[in-house]
Structure formats: C-alpha cells, structure tokens
Amino acid sequence: MPGTWSVAVNLDKPQTVIEAMQAVGGKNVKVVYAKGSNLTADAKLEENATMFGRTLNRDDRTKEQLLNEALEASRDADVIVAALGESSEFSGEASSRSNIDIPDVQKELLAELLKTGKPVVLVLFTGRPLTLTWENENVPAILNVWFGGSEAAPAIADVVFGDVNPSGKLVATFPQNVGQIPLFYNHKNTGRPLAEGKWFEKFRSNYIDVTNEPLYPFGYGLSYTQFTYGDVALSSAKLDQNGELTASITVTNSGKYDGKEVVQLYIRDLVGSVTRPVKELKGFEKIELKAGETKTVSFKITPELLKFYNYDLEYVFEPGDFDVMIGGDSQNIKTARFTLN
Structure with a gap:
C-alpha cells in the first residue's frame, strides 16, 4: 500500500486491509480472510514485480487450491471484499506492462467470487489506469484506492463500511482497451471528428470495434449519493x-x-x-x-x-x-x- 517510491518504509507498521476491516467493523462484525490467489500465475513475473527486499510471500499451492479456500471462506459471508490489482512494484518507474488488465489469476478469482451471487466489492490497488471493461459490467462496486500510503487500510475500511462517503475524482483517463491509448481529455480536435452521438462513420476519426469514449473519463468518480x-x-x-x-x-x-x-x-x-x-x-x-x-x-x-x-x-x-x-x-x-x- 505505500507504493513504489516508499523504498525505506517500515512495512510492518501500517495496518493491513484485513486488520483495518476488523478494527472498523468492531465486535459486531465477523471478518474472515483467504488469500485467494497469487499476484499472477507467472512466478518469474511476480519476482520481477518485487524490489528493495520486499516479497509478496508467493503461495506454492495450486491456483485451484487457493481459489477453493477463498470460496469456502466466503460461503457464509454477507458481502465479499476482493482486494486485488497490482503490487507496488508492478507499476511505476521501469515497470511498463503491455497488458493492463487485472492480472490473470486474480481476474479468474474475481469471476468465481461473482458466481456465488453475493455482493462483491472490488478494492482495486493500482499505480496506473487499468482496462476494466469486464469488471465495470459485472462488479457491483469498484473502489479504486491506488497506493494510499501508511494510512490506506483504515481509510479503505471507513469507505467500505460507509462511515465515509467517497468523493475522489480520477486524475487520469481509464481506457476501454489498450488500443485506445494514448487517451486523454484535453486532446486536439481532428480534421474529421465523429458526429456527436454516433459510434462509427466511415472516413471519420473513430474505431470500428469500440466507441471513442473512455471507460472512465478524467475527473470521474462516484459517491454513495447522486x-x-x-x-x-x-x-x-x-x-x-x-x-x-x-x-x-x-x-x-x-x-x-x-x-x-x-x-x-x-x-x-x-x-x-x-x-x-x-x-x-x-x-x-x-x-x-x-x-x-x-x-x-x-x-x-x-x-x-x-x-x-x-x-x-x-x-x-x-x-x-x-x-x-x-x-x-x-x-x-x-x-x-x-x-x-
């Protein structure tokens, strides 16, 4: 949670998300935990996504074993909070990615959690805009928390439990897919702009397979009210x-x-x-x-x-x-x- 530039941070001091959920929820709320998956199926890629002596404590169990543990833990739950996304060194300086989806095994885990029929809250850690088209269509709630620093966990718990009404806005544009990149709100006009309200018109500045609009525009952000x-x-x-x-x-x-x-x-x-x-x-x-x-x-x-x-x-x-x-x-x-x- 402290992010990629926190080289000298003491990682033992900040609360974890599970600790903060338990603290904010209090004695009347039971919070259970399962790892669910590793960062990614590729052990070498996960190794490349850690630096400065940090480790993600990769679990040697199979992805099926990790998934089944998560499904068992969520069996009696009222709400599932899926804390997924990138690790601190999976983005930032010298950490470019050609695929900016949520990593593979995490996405599989999320899909299986949704199949339970229980409400799922995706708490998304990321250092960059990700492609979240599937998640946007299927997940009831997405809380994008970036890498919020040493007090990130209690802030996340406050929002998840509704003690704080979120009001943050995006300072970057989230694309529908990587083919739209570069994508930014303050672009120059084109000589052949697409007519307003249209998806595609031949010989205009558009795509044949996706609209010009981003998934989430610059400045976007929802709240518990309207x-x-x-x-x-x-x-x-x-x-x-x-x-x-x-x-x-x-x-x-x-x-x-x-x-x-x-x-x-x-x-x-x-x-x-x-x-x-x-x-x-x-x-x-x-x-x-x-x-x-x-x-x-x-x-x-x-x-x-x-x-x-x-x-x-x-x-x-x-x-x-x-x-x-x-x-x-x-x-x-x-x-x-x-x-x-």
Missing part, C-alpha cells in the same frame, strides 16, 4: 480584455446521503492561431451537500485564464468564441458560450 447539475449561467455573453465574467451552476444532492462533490470548470477556445484542445480544466471546487440540499457554485473567468503559448511562444489570449463547460467530470458537463472582445 448529484444533479443545473444549466450554466453566465453573467455576460461578452468578456472585455480588461474585464471578467462569472459562470455559475446549481448543484443538488439528489440522493439519500450527505456527500461531497468536486465541481469542475472546463473551457474551450474554439479558434486559435495554433490548434487548441477540445477542453481544458481551468478550475474546480469541492462542496459538501446534505441530502436534498442545493448550492450554487461560481467561477470567475478573466482573459488571464484564457492565455496560451502561441506559435512565437508568446503567452497570449486571443479574441473569439469560447465554450464554458461545468460538471462532475470531463464528459458529463453543461455548456454555455461567451465571446472575448
């Missing part, structure tokens, strides 16, 4: 070169639980002297809303916020039309337009 966004309201449709305008939006907690939401502001410069991204993150604000509560979030937009480096490497803004986009991630957004004079 948030509803109103429309973007601009204080003016025009912005002077020495002035400012305000973009506002109402956000409502339309679910049953109190929660926090990260409201994100994106801007697109529709035409520039050099090509401009389809959107750029220009601001964000985290707000806390009780169930049923509504708040208005406002962002100040000035010409300074619209600057970029032109062909001569001058940091400038240019007159023209701009789209303002506000939402809970880089895809689910409400849009308005203004003109910089």
